[in-house]
Amino acid sequence: MINHAEAAEKFNRDEEHVNWHDKSLWLVRQKRDAAAAHFKGWEELRNLASEIKTHTLSKLDQYLIEFEEQAIKNGAKVHWAENADEHNKIVFEILSKHGAEKIVKSKSMLTEECGLNHYLEGKGIEVVDTDLGERIVQLAKEPPSHIVMPAIHKKRKEIDELFHQHLKTELSGGDEVYLARAAREHLRQKFLNADAALTGANFAVAESGTIVVCTNEGNADMGVHSTKLHIASMGIEKIIPRKEHLAIFLRLLARSATGQSITSYTSHYRSPKPGGEFHIIIVDNGRTTQLGRTEFRNSLKCIRCGACMNTCPVYRRSGGHSYGSTIPGPIGSILSPGINLNDYNSLPFASSLCGSCSDVCPVKIDIHTELYKWRQVITKDLNKNKFKKIIMLDSGFIFSHPLLFKLSGRVVNSSLKIMPEFLKNNMIKAWTRKRELPRAPEYSFQQWYKKNRE
C-alpha cells in the first residue's frame, strides 16, 4: 500500500533537491505555456480533442473492431489481452516462435504497467529500453518517475556515475555531449544485435489500422527498421477514429508535453516489412472497468502528455516515485485507484485540489473533480482513515448544530486558545510542527456583530 504523504516527506528532507526538481519541471510548464500561447485557437483545439475523445469512448467497441479489421487487411496480426498477464504471455509466445532473445523497446508506459521487462527477463530474454531516459532508469534499476521524462529526477552527475559503472565511460563531471555520445554508441550496438522491436502506441487510427508513435530520439524507428519482428502494445483507449484527427492530437501532444510544436519523429506503422511480422496487442487491463465508472470515464481520454505533472505543485515537490504507480501525478492519482483501490487510496488525497491540472490538460479531463470524487468513494468503501473519519464526523456534527458550534467555539477560545475544528487532536501536531496557529482574537465576529449591529 502506497503512503504518498510519507514518501513525499522523505523527498522533502533534501530541500535543495526539491528546489531543483521543482524548477526543472516548472521550466517545462513555461515552455508549454509559450507554445500554447503561440498557437492560434489553443482552447478550441482542446475542446475539439476532448469532444473527439468523448465520442470515441462512447463507441469504443465499434472503433476497436474497425481498427482490428483494417490492421488485419494491412497484414498485421492482432491480439487481445484482458490483463497484464495475458499481454506478457502473448509477447513471450511471439518471441519464442521466432527464437528472439534480444529485444529493443521504445517508450511504452503500458509495458511498464504490465511489468513486461521483469517478466521477459525471468524467461532469459534481454530487454533494452532505447529511450535515453528510460535506459537511464533501467540501468539504475528504478521505475520511471515521469511518463514523458522518465529520468527527470536524476541529475547529470548521477547519470555520469551510472554510465561509468555500466557503460565503462570516464567520469566526465556530467558532460552532456560526452554522455549522449556514449549512450548513442551503446544503444547503436543494441539495435544492430536485436531480434525484435517492441513499441508502444500514442495513437491507433481506426479507419486505417495504423499505429502512431511519437519520439524525439527516433528510437522507435531504429528498432523497427533493424529487426523483422515488430510488436506494438496499446491500451484500448488509444483509438482515434480518423487520420485527420491526428492533426488535432499531434499538435496538442508535443506542445503540452515539452513545448515543442511537434516531436522530432512521428512514425506511422501500418504493415509488416517484406518477410517480417507486425503484431499489435490490444490491452484492457482494467480500462473497461474504468469506462464503466461514469464519474471517472473521462480519465480514459488521457493522451499521456505529462502536462498535469509538470504543473502540479505537489508532484513537483514530491517526485514521481512518491506515487508508487506507473502513472504518477494528478492523472495517475485518478487512474491508479481504478486499478487497485486498496494500494492507491492515498493518491487522491495527494492534491490541494488547486485545479491547475484540469486547466492545463489538452483533452480537458476534469482531473481535480475526479480526485474529489475518488475521495468520496474511498472513505465510503474503505475504513482505512479512521482517525480522520472520527475528526470529520465530529466536526460535521458540530458544524451542523449552531448551538454546539458556538459552545465549542467558546470552549476552544477559552481553554485551548484557538484552533480550527479540523485541526483538533492529532492534526494540531502536523499543523504546528512548522507553522504557528492563528492568534486568538478577543472576540469572534459573531460577538462583535451582536454587540454592534443587533
Place this chain on the structure above:
Amino acid sequence: MLVGLFIPCYVNQFYPQVGIATLQLLEKQGLKVEYPVNQTCCGQPMANSGFEKDAIKTYKLFVKNFNRYDYIVAPSGSCVYHVKKHFDIIEQTEEVKKVRSSIFEISEFLLKVLDKDEFNSYFPYKVGLHQSCHGLRGLNLGKPSEIIDESFSITKKLLSNVKGIELVQLDREDECCGFGGTFAVTEEAVSVKMGIDRINDHLNHKAEVITATDMSCLMHLDGIIRRRNLQIKIKHITEILNSMEK
C-alpha cells in the same frame, strides 16, 4: 436589496476584523446587510476530506439560513465555490437553486453585481496578490495562467484603484499556496514547502503585505511567516479595500 452575509467559520473565530471589513464595505454601498446568527459552515472541510455525505446536514442548514436573501456575500472564494459546485448532492429545491445562484465572493459581487471598483481606499504599501485557487480557477475571478485567453483579474482591478498601493509582479502569479484544507495536515511536508515557496516569491519582489480573497490561504502562509519571523504581513482583500486615509 437585502444581502445575507456569510462569514466562514474560521474567519468568525480567528479573523473577526475580516468579517467587520466585509460588512462595512457592503454597508458603505448603501446596502441592507444581515448576518444570520445561526450560520455555521459551508461543509467544505468534511467534503474535501471525502465525507461529503456527512456534510449534507450542514448543507441543508446553510440553505435554511440563507435562502431568504437577494444575494449572499462572503469574504471567501473557496466557500462560495463549494456551495456553487458541490451542493449538487442534495435535492435541488427552489431554495437550494436560489442559494447556489445568488452567492458571491465579495470582490466579484462589488465589481460584477454592483458595478463598483472604487471605494476611496488608501493603502500605501507594496502588496503581493496571492490568487487563491478556488476563486481563480473555480469562480473565474481572473484568467488562470494555464488558459490561453485575454488576461483579466477582478481582484487586480479592485486593488489597482486603491490609493498608494503598489502591486508587485510575482514570478509565479497563480501557484497554489499549499493550504488545501486537510491537505495542510495530511500532506504536511509538501504543504509547508508550497507555502514557503509562495512566501519567498513575495519576499523576493519586496512585497510588504500578501493579500488574497481567502483567509484560509493566508492563515497557512501566516503560520509559516510567524514561525520563521519573516518580515511580511497578511491582509485580506476586504481589509485593504476598507482602509481609508486618516
